[in-house]
Amino acid sequence: MVYDLFIPSGFKTTMRPPAPLYNPGGQFSGDQGITAWMNQVGVGAKKLAIGLPFYGYAWKLVNANNHGLFAAANGGGSTPSGDGTPLYSDIRSFIKNQGAKSVYNSTYVTNYCYSGTTWVGYDDTQSVFAKVNYAKGRGLLGYFAWQIGGDDSWTLSKADNLFGTVQLLMLGDLKDEGQGSVLRNLYTPYTKKKTMANSNTLSLSTFTIIVLVLQLNFFSSNAEAAGVKGGYWYYDSGLDASAIDSSYFTHLFCAFADLDSNTNKITLPSSTFSTFTQTVQKKNPAVKTLLSIGGGGGPTLASKFSTMAKQNSSRKTFIDSSIQVARANNFHGLDLDWEYPNSNTDKTNLGFLLNEWRAAIKQEARISGKTQLLLSGAVSGSNQISPLQYYPAQAITNNMDWINVMVYDLFIPDGYRNSTQPPAPLYNPTGIFSGSEGINVSWINQLKVPPNKLAIGLPFYGYAWTLVNANVHGLFAGANGAGSIPSGGSTPVYRDIRSFINNGAQTVYNSTYVTNYCYSGTTWVGYDDTQSVSSKVSYAKSIGLIGYFAWQVGGDDNNWTLSKTDDNFSLYLQLLVYGDLKNEGHGSSDQGTGPN
Known part of the structure; x- marks a missing residue:
């Protein structure tokens, strides 16, 4: 009976939510x-x-x-x-x-x-x-x-x-x-x-x-940016764009265009980018495509963005180039993956960039008579990965259609060598780092970005640890650093994890953390399977997020098991x-x- 938590007889001097599901200001919810x-x-x-x-x-x-x-x-x-x-x-x-x-x-x-x-x-x-x-x-x-x-x-x-x-x-x-x-x-x-x-x-x-067993639909769409079932496609993943089953997605991100540090213009690494939209729309004519710029290139790539964003002239060159490349290659939008802003100067300059980018997108649409390009971005989901204080929250809210919050890679063998961990937990009763903490506490309550500007990230891969004792194989079991599986190495994609399971690994779903893991011998892998994905999608619905996205679609198995989980797990009592x-x-x- 999680109601009658705040009532007038006990709280006479202020209005209260009688039965809040969440309570950022206190413990009762x-x-x-x-x-x-x-x-x-x-x-x-x-x-x-x-x-x-x-x-x-x-x-x-x-x-x-x-x-x-x-x-x-x-x-x-x-x-x-x-x-x-x-x-x-x-x-x-x-x-x-x-x-x-x-x-x-x-x-x-x-x-x-x-x-x-x-x-x-x-x-x-x-x-x-x-x-x-x-x-x-x-x-x-x-x-x-x-x-x-x-x-x-x-x-x-x-x-x-x-x-x-x-x-x-x-x-x-x-x-x-x-x-x-x-x-x-x-x-x-x-x-x-x-x-x-x-x-x-x-x-x-x-x-x-x-x-009653109900079939629930996901976020309805009245606009191109409303209701995001997104997936990133990495051109060097081994999955050809023509093999993507785009029927499971509303938005697909083509990753990654690069930023030329000499010219501040956008460059494409492959000719497949120019045909990406045409290719994926064969199976789903309604799917929207976005050109993703940047990626996880470490300090070198982050420095490129930081330098570009410092000056009005370099920002304008970047913005004009991005719009021209997107239009020339039939993309419906642009996605900024700057990993990561790391100073107050970056925060200020990123705010300028977003203001100017949106203004340029509006102007181009007026001149061309075309629909405005979408503008999204991939952002850190945890202070553990990158300080969220360096994001210009108001500029994001004002100018971006939505942002993709990367609430994964929270616990990995490089940082947690001595015990197995959930790489992308939705909840974390023992600590602060989790998907719900990143989304609800940090981005919504602290940075004040509205829920309908946020999409939750789903990793289509996992991390492997080596168990100290093959007979002690639960969450937080003793480990000797990173492990590997035969076909997927230390960061196996979901298809490789399924092969590991098919060859005898035991699987477990933990609903407290919302994570999956599997083990065989001294090899232990933390990852997201259908149960975790379904729970995270339901969480996204429950707090009014715009949707979810996957990194990356090439990691799914041949049956598109994770990509279609929202369809298969929509029955409930x-x-x-x-x-x-x-x-x-x-x-x-x-x-x-x-x-x-």
Whole structure:
């Protein structure tokens, strides 16, 4: 029951999110509660369902013109039809009849509305959808609502379904079916009726647990940059551009164009760049292509960018060249991969570059009559890799369609020789470096870049360690530095890891960190498989990111297993429980506040 966390009786002087999923300002949140059950109490994710409140709490504003989260309050308030703990149906009436303004806050994952001095914190469809996707990302069994009588035309109950289509409807008893594979046991439906006592909420004599398996679609697209399922293609990866199954992507990045330090112009390393767009659009005419400039060339390449960005004239030469090369080779956009800005001077000059680049893109589009080129960039995902303070966050927000946050290579054998590590964990209970820390804490909350400007990175490769003891092979097991696998070396791509597994390596998925690993003998490999990719995609949805991207598509196997994971892992369980939970041993309360 991760709700009733902040209510007027305990927080009289400021507006609060009653059931936040995240809480950058403190410890109480849905995520904190779920994580505590998993990591401190030791309950498995598949034994947990996250709670969704179908009601809210009202506060009274001190100043009707100051109505954001944490605005000053004079204790509890009330809505005309719903008193101080209005049901969702009452809140919708308040919005409709009183003209209350509604707001969704993706940082905390909460909704609120206000009219005059009345302010209500609650969960609407955006919050419910985000929490459902969070549940998927953490591998939870599902979710539940307190209580369905508070819904309005079943809007919240079908919030998950508003973003997808129903695949399957089964009737079953999870208590009887819950000991084995849930999906397998769904195919032997069983209905168990139970008598309700003293229920005034529903005129039903029985209730049944209804299991809905839903097909969820990813980010819908109304613009070329909206909804990113991206993948980088490296021209020297061994995968020909014609072999890319572009049907799994909305955007493909052709990597890498180089920066000529003598002329500050863009150069292409291969003739395949000029035909890239035409080639990948044969399988998917809608896919957008971007020319990626730079790459992981170390200090030498970083120095090229730093020098180019120092002067107005060199920036203009670079910008004009990039636009000319992109148009001449039929790319839809440009992608800057400067690894990495490393000083306040770089930060300032990168800000100038982005301002001028966007202005030039707009001007070129006006003159040519063509759609503006997209402008994206690849950025560090962790202070462990490169200090994020050297990125001009406001210039990024103002000028870039989105940025690709490289939340991988966080733990690698070069830096962690003595123990096996998750190379790209989404969560990290033992430390600060993780995908969620890089995305949510650093880029969203500290740098203030909006979620819809961010795409999360997915590595299609892993890292190998050598185990000290072949019989001790878990996460953080003793290691003797880097290892290697027969076909992939010390940094094997996913296709090589699958070959290693097919030859007998044992595989494990860890849902606490959201990582996969496999081992055989003294060779241990940390990587992302379908479970990790699916969880990260669900996480991206839950906090409102623009999408995700992969480095790099040539690392996938012949079946495009990772590239199509979002399609294959979009089934999930939704629980709708009809009845009085008091009779099932869960306590009792009034309609508004949830079980005590």
